[in-house]
Amino acid sequence: MLLLRLAILDFSLGDKMGVITKRIKELTPVVKELDALAERCHSLYKEVLNKANEVEKCFLLLAPFSPRRDVVVVPKNARSIKAVEYVVGRRRMYRVYVYDDGYTSDQILLVGLDFVEAIKADGNKIARVVREKIADDFRELVSITKEFTWEFEVTREGEFEVLVQDLDRLYVTVPEFATYSRIRITSGALGARKVCFEEPKDEPKSMSEILAARRAVFLSQVYILDEYYGLIKEMLKELHEKLSAACKSGEKVLKRMREVVAPYALARACA
Numbered sequence: 001m002l003l004l005r006l007a008i009l010d011f012s013l014g015d016k017m018g019v020i021t022k023r024i025k026e027l028t029p030v031v032k033e034l035d036a037l038a039e040r041c042h043s044l045y046k047e048v049l050n051k052a053n054e055v056e057k058c059f060l061l062l063a064p065f066s067p068r069r070d071v072v073v074v075p076k077n078a079r080s081i082k083a084v085e086y087v088v089g090r091r092r093m094y095r096v097y098v099y100d101d102g103y104t105s106d107q108i109l110l111v112g113l114d115f116v117e118a119i120k121a122d123g124n125k126i127a128r129v130v131r132e133k134i135a136d137d138f139r140e141l142v143s144i145t146k147e148f149t150w151e152f153e154v155t156r157e158g159e160f161e162v163l164v165q166d167l168d169r170l171y172v173t174v175p176e177f178a179t180y181s182r183i184r185i186t187s188g189a190l191g192a193r194k195v196c197f198e199e200p201k202d203e204p205k206s207m208s209e210i211l212a213a214r215r216a217v218f219l220s221q222v223y224i225l226d227e228y229y230g231l232i233k234e235m236l237k238e239l240h241e242k243l244s245a246a247c248k249s250g251e252k253v254l255k256r257m258r259e260v261v262a263p264y265a266l267a268r269a270c271a
Contacts, residue, residue, distance in 0.1 A: 023223070023226060024222045024223070027226065027229065030229050031219055031222065033233075034219050034229065034236060035219055037192075037233070037237070037240065038193045038219060040240060041192040041236060042187065044187075044244060044247055045152065045187035045243055047243075047247050047250075048150055048243060048246045048247055048250060049113055051148070051247065051251065051253075051254060052113040052115070052116045052148075052250070053111075054254050055115075055116050055119075056112060058141060058254070058257040058258065058261050059138070060091060061264040061265055061268065062134045062137060062138055062141075063090060064091060065088050065089065065093070065129075065130045065131065065138075066088050066089065066090065066129055066130055066131060067131065069088065069089050070087075070088045070129035071085055071087055072086040072088065072125050072126050072128065072129055073098075074122045074125055080099055080100045080101075081097050081098070081099060081100070082098045082100050083097075083098040084098070085097075086118065088129050092109060093109075093110045093115065094110060095108045095110055095114075096108070116145060119142055120146050120148070123139075123141075123142030123145065126142075127142060137260055137264075141257055141260055144253055144256050144260070145253065147249065147252070148250050148253040150243075150250075151242040151243075151245075151246065152187040152188070153184055153185065153187070153239070154184070154186075154236075154242070155182055155185075156182070156183050156231065157181060157182055158183070159179055159180075159181065159201070160179065160180045160181075160197055160228065161177050161178070161179045161180075162177065162180065162197055162217065162228075163176070163223065163224045164178045164215060178200050178201075178202070178215070179202070180197035180198055180199055180215065181199040181201060182198040182199045183195060183197055183198075183231070184197075184198060185232070185235050185236060185239055187239065192236055192239055194216050194218055194219075195216070195217050195219065195225065195228070196214060196217075197215040197217070198214050200213055219232070
């Protein structure tokens with residue numbers, strides 16, 4: 001909205017016309033609607049995480065995986081990572097990154113979604129070191145797990161001009177705008193209540209421009225997102241559809257996995 005843009009440019013005079021305040025009040029119902037949609041997306045995201053935890057529990061019914069700690073090395077060629085090492089113990093699996101320069105990361109305990117991602121990527125290689133008695137069922141679970149799919153983000157390409165400062169910061173004296181080529185909404189700890197603008201059109205020349213290379217904005221920041229709320233609503237609806245599909249995918253996978261591990265669950269219940 002041009003009037004709102006002019007008010008922002010002149011906000012240091014105290015928003016004389018009350019344009020920003022008025023526009024915030026006008027868009028309060030819109031923000032509440034988007035916030036509710038973002039909350040529904042976040043609830044679905046947590047449901048996907050819960051299903052990933054249940055997938056891990058199905059594998060744990062096969063434990064002990066190995067009578068000793070075995071290491072599986074999987075060569076990689078991505079982001080300076082030379083290989084991934086999986087440390088397979090009796091009930092737990094760990095991941096270690098081996099970098100091109102020879103350094104290695106700390107052991108990362110694989111749980112939940114990380115566990116599922118590791119199984120999808122390298123489960124068949126890990127299966128080579130598990131106990132022979134469970135190897136076939138382990139491989140079958142790996143095969144089923146690969147059908148658990150999800151997408152946690154939605155992006156749009158274009159030209160998006162946004163304010164790079166928050167007006168409530170005391171140090172802001174002259175408002176600055178930047179043009180970005182991508183807008184992204186993801187699921188995560190903050191739900192979908194943040195919108196990220198990425199890939200600035202111009203190369204950053206100052207520290208403030210470097211800091212603004214990725215602009216994260218809350219849905220409630222009307223003075224920044226005013227003209228993008230229509231697009232954001234469309235993106236949140238798409239994210240909701242993707243997360244719903246992920247939940248359905250996880251449920252189908254779990255139904256099949258539970259059939260495979262039913263004898264193990266029964267044996268434990270009777271022990």
